[in-house]
Amino acid sequence: MEIVRTIADLQSKIKAAGTTEVGFVPTMGALHEGHLSLIKRSVSENVLTVASVFVNPTQFNDPSDLERYPRTPEADCALLASAGCGIAFLPSVEEMYPEPDTRTFDLGTVAEVMEGRYRPGHFNGVAQIVSKLFYAVQPKRAYFGDKDFQQIAVIRSMVRSLNLPVEIIACPIVREASGLAKSSRNTLLSAEEKTNAALISQPLSCSREFMRQGAGVAETAAFVTRGLQNEPLFRLDYYEIVADDTLLPVKDWNESAHITGCIAVYCGKIRLIDNVHYK
Numbered sequence: 463m464e465i466v467r468t469i470a471d472l473q474s475k476i477k478a479a480g481t482t483e484v485g486f487v488p489t490m491g492a493l494h495e496g497h498l499s500l501i502k503r504s505v506s507e508n509v510l511t512v513a514s515v516f517v518n519p520t521q522f523n524d525p526s527d528l529e530r531y532p533r534t535p536e537a538d539c540a541l542l543a544s545a546g547c548g549i550a551f552l553p554s555v556e557e558m559y560p561e562p563d564t565r566t567f568d569l570g571t572v573a574e575v576m577e578g579r580y581r582p583g584h585f586n587g588v589a590q591i592v593s594k595l596f597y598a599v600q601p602k603r604a605y606f607g608d609k610d611f612q613q614i615a616v617i618r619s620m621v622r623s624l625n626l627p628v629e630i631i632a633c634p635i636v637r638e639a640s641g642l643a644k645s646s647r648n649t650l651l652s653a654e655e656k657t658n659a660a661l662i663s664q665p666l667s668c669s670r671e672f673m674r675q676g677a678g679v680a681e682t683a684a685f686v687t688r689g690l691q692n693e694p695l696f697r698l699d700y701y702e703i704v705a706d707d708t709l710l711p712v713k714d715w716n717e718s719a720h721i722t723g724c725i726a727v728y729c730g731k732i733r734l735i736d737n738v739h740y741k
């Protein structure tokens with residue numbers, strides 16, 4: 463695997479590979495099996511897989527979150543190589559932002575709800591970095607995790623509005639044995655917080671059964687939030703049951719062919735997100 467740090471080097475290595483079948487996996491590093499599932503999917507579907515490891519400052523609305531974000535570049539490169547990645551791109555902030563990025567993207571309502579409301583500017587920062595990375599790599603396919611369910615809708619909206627010729631591929635959430643969705647931020651949890659964080663996914667997966675037994679949307683949402691309110695370590699930002707295409711809340715299961723429940727909850731100081739597909 464090649465490790466490159468500049469866009470010029472990245473592009474000359476991609477050119478040398480002599481293929482347009484390029485799969486791309488953008489990450490912020492501190493890699494785990496969730497990220498590696500994306501790499502492996504890309505390796506199986508493309509001639510060349512490129513991964514980026516870059517903690518993007520413009521998508522952090524909370525400076526302390528950026529400061530404490532875990533950084534493990536050596537381990538990341540070893541994991542990427544072992545998963546079959548062809549090129550690892552680890553740019554500096556100056557390389558990606560030689561000038562401050564003043565672009566504002568019109569990402570539609572999918573960027574305004576849920577995370578958009580609680581993390582102002584976050585998705586604009588995501589669109590800034592992902593568009594720069596797409597221009598640099600020019601991938602045929604790009605792989606994103608369903609853990610960041612809303613992010614996928616936002617990226618698809620960006621790709622449509624910029625007419626970028628890249629196929630966006632969503633990959634399932636990889637979880638710990640406890641059910642906790644794997645996340646780089648999990649390494650910031652204390653042992654006790656991690657045990658508690660495992661309780662986030664339980665009401666989510668049970669609520670799918672509850673829904674299948676006939677519970678309505680409001681009842682199902684109440685089932686999930688009730689399950690979390692009993693735990694003093696949690697502070698719920700939101701639990702919303704939304705239509706997959708608009709990300710707007712539904713009142714009835716018949717309102718959309720595909721419906722997902724999305725949660726954001728603080729476990730101590732660490733904010734975690736997760737989701738469950740109902741249909």
Ligand code: AMP
Nearest residue numbers: 489490491496606607609610635636644
């Ligand atoms: P991040 O490094 O957190 O920006 O994540 C990079 C990519 O990996 C994003 O597309 C995430 O959705 C994806 N990802 C992170 N955690 C998981 C997981 N547990 N399962 C599947 N994909 C994930």
